[in-house]
Amino acid sequence: MRDADATRARILAAAKKEFAKRGLGGARVDEIADRAKANKRMIYHYFGNKEDLFRIVVEEAYVDIRTAEQTLELEHLPAREALEKLVRFTWDYYLKNPEFITLVNSENLHKARHLKKSEKIEQLFRRFVDMVGDLLDRGVEEGVFRPGIDPVQLNITIAAIGYYYITNRFTGSIVFQRDLMAPEALQERLEFNIETIMRLVCVSP
Amino acid sequence: MRDADATRARILAAAKKEFAKRGLGGARVDEIADRAKANKRMIYHYFGNKEDLFRIVVEEAYVDIRTAEQTLELEHLPAREALEKLVRFTWDYYLKNPEFITLVNSENLHKARHLKKSEKIEQLFRRFVDMVGDLLDRGVEEGVFRPGIDPVQLNITIAAIGYYYITNRFTGSIVFQRDLMAPEALQERLEFNIETIMRLVCVSP
DNA sequence: GTAAAGAAAGTAACTAGTTAGTGCGTTGTT
DNA sequence: AACAACGCACTAACTAGTTACTTTCTTTAC
Numbered sequence: 001m002r003d004a005d006a007t008r009a010r011i012l013a014a015a016k017k018e019f020a021k022r023g024l025g026g027a028r029v030d031e032i033a034d035r036a037k038a039n040k041r042m043i044y045h046y047f048g049n050k051e052d053l054f055r056i057v058v059e060e061a062y063v064d065i066r067t068a069e070q071t072l073e074l075e076h077l078p079a080r081e082a083l084e085k086l087v088r089f090t091w092d093y094y095l096k097n098p099e100f101i102t103l104v105n106s107e108n109l110h111k112a113r114h115l116k117k118s119e120k121i122e123q124l125f126r127r128f129v130d131m132v133g134d135l136l137d138r139g140v141e142e143g144v145f146r147p148g149i150d151p152v153q154l155n156i157t158i159a160a161i162g163y164y165y166i167t168n169r170f171t172g173s174i175v176f177q178r179d180l181m182a183p184e185a186l187q188e189r190l191e192f193n194i195e196t197i198m199r200l201v202c203v204s205p
Numbered sequence: 206m207r208d209a210d211a212t213r214a215r216i217l218a219a220a221k222k223e224f225a226k227r228g229l230g231g232a233r234v235d236e237i238a239d240r241a242k243a244n245k246r247m248i249y250h251y252f253g254n255k256e257d258l259f260r261i262v263v264e265e266a267y268v269d270i271r272t273a274e275q276t277l278e279l280e281h282l283p284a285r286e287a288l289e290k291l292v293r294f295t296w297d298y299y300l301k302n303p304e305f306i307t308l309v310n311s312e313n314l315h316k317a318r319h320l321k322k323s324e325k326i327e328q329l330f331r332r333f334v335d336m337v338g339d340l341l342d343r344g345v346e347e348g349v350f351r352p353g354i355d356p357v358q359l360n361i362t363i364a365a366i367g368y369y370y371i372t373n374r375f376t377g378s379i380v381f382q383r384d385l386m387a388p389e390a391l392q393e394r395l396e397f398n399i400e401t402i403m404r405l406v407c408v409s410p
Numbered sequence: 411g412t413a414a415a416g417a418a419a420g421t422a423a424c425t426a427g428t429t430a431g432t433g434c435g436t437t438g439t440t
Numbered sequence: 441a442a443c444a445a446c447g448c449a450c451t452a453a454c455t456a457g458t459t460a461c462t463t464t465c466t467t468t469a470c
Contacts, residue, residue: 002419002420002463003419007419007420022314023228023230023231025228026228026230026314029457030454030455038420039422040421041457041458041459045418050457062380102314104376107375107376108372108375108376109307109310109311111375112375115375115379115380116379121379121380122380125382152381153393153394155381156381156394159369161362161366163365164365165365167313168313170312170313170316170320171312171313171317173317174326174327175326175330176330176334177331188358192358192362195405196405199405200401200404200405207439207446208445212446233428233429234430235430244446245430246432246448247445247446247447249430249431254430255431
């Protein structure tokens with residue numbers, strides 16, 4: 001049974017897991033081949049080398065989160081509801097896809113040298129920033145949002161308050177002496193995050 | 206010239222740099238020895254093995270940030286000023302010590318298995334959480350802070366909005382198509398962060 | 411229809427270089 | 441002399457990448 005596409009896809013999925021688990025430096029090409037039930041030679045055949053494979057994994061991770069975001073259709077909701085939905089989505093996505101966070105961390109450890117080579121990333125995010133910009137404008141028109149908020153700063157803040165909690169869940173649970181991943185703790189954090197963003201953006205909370 | 210303490214200290218400093226630059230998996234013991242102008246044999250003599258060396262580096266990084274925090278003496282300031290000072294301090298510390306962030310990221314990639322072995326970390330942080338708890342109480346008494354805010358959630362949020370920006374400065378600069386490390390960008394972010402926290406905590410912003 | 415040719419998919423074993431960790435001897439200090 | 445600090449040179453295991461080969465599928469010629 002030969003299937004080039006399926007093998008390629010299995011390698012990519014395996015690479016995503018391995019890179020997310022151990023980072024670029026700690027990941028082992030042999031391990032990726034095993035996980036993918038493929039041969040190491042196939043990895044080099046389809047992806048050239050380890051770094052290129054990593055680049056494609058990271059690119060794909062960014063495409064995935066932005067694709068998911070675009071299904072939100074925030075345009076059809078009142079501004080306040082749309083903003084809350086975005087905060088909830090971001091939180092849920094990090095929670096369900098912690099490998100996204102690990103990959104981004106790993107890419108930043110390497111000063112984003114792989115993403116620098118990518119071309120499709122820039123336009124992907126321009127659309128996203130525009131979407132949040134439009135949402136902010138709409139909220140101001142509706143009289144519910146403060147004017148003058150920078151959509152990039154808001155984006156970063158929405159991401160930050162979820163991302164930091166999830167990425168540092170292990171040291172955080174030790175340092176703060178509570179299980180940050182307990183269901184009640186997660187619920188509490190999500191509500192705190194929504195309150196943080198609402199107080200930041202809305203005219204009257 | 207023989208000096209056990211100095212050699213040990215040079216190794217620790219070199220290890221901190223190397224681990225911060227490449228993570229636990231990517232760091233090379235030979236490189237640490239070279240940087241420290243010591244011999245690899247000395248590393249094993251003083252620290253046992255690579256993992257133990259890493260554990261001590263991470264522990265020391267946590268002790269350093271908490272030690273710096275304790276010089277703030279927030280008790281002697283009005284609550285609002287104290288809170289703003291804490292946000293500024295956190296931001297400045299991350300900016301001046303980006304290796305702290307990389308070490309914490311690396312430790313979380315390994316599910317905090319080194320920090321779990323550490324004993325002095327817990328009490329270090331209990332004091333810190335108490336300090337912020339006291340600050341919140343004082344702000345409520347002064348009539349400037351909302352009551353009922355969880356000091357742990359506030360701590361996490363103050364850290365998050367700075368940490369995320371700094372740790373993801375490389376991918377962030379590509380994705381948002383602006384130089385996030387330009388002096389004006391840094392100043393803008395700090396002010397945005399202060400506003401975020403003030404709106405979250407204060408009764409009237 | 412079918413057989414030969416060729417291309418693509420897949421594998422095992424290997425190479426060259428790297429890496430954490432050590433054995434053992436040397437040098438300096440008290 | 442005794443002990444601690446130090447350093448060279450080694451090893452056993454590992455690791456990214458390659459070579460040379462087999463198997464399977466597709467295309468083309470008749």
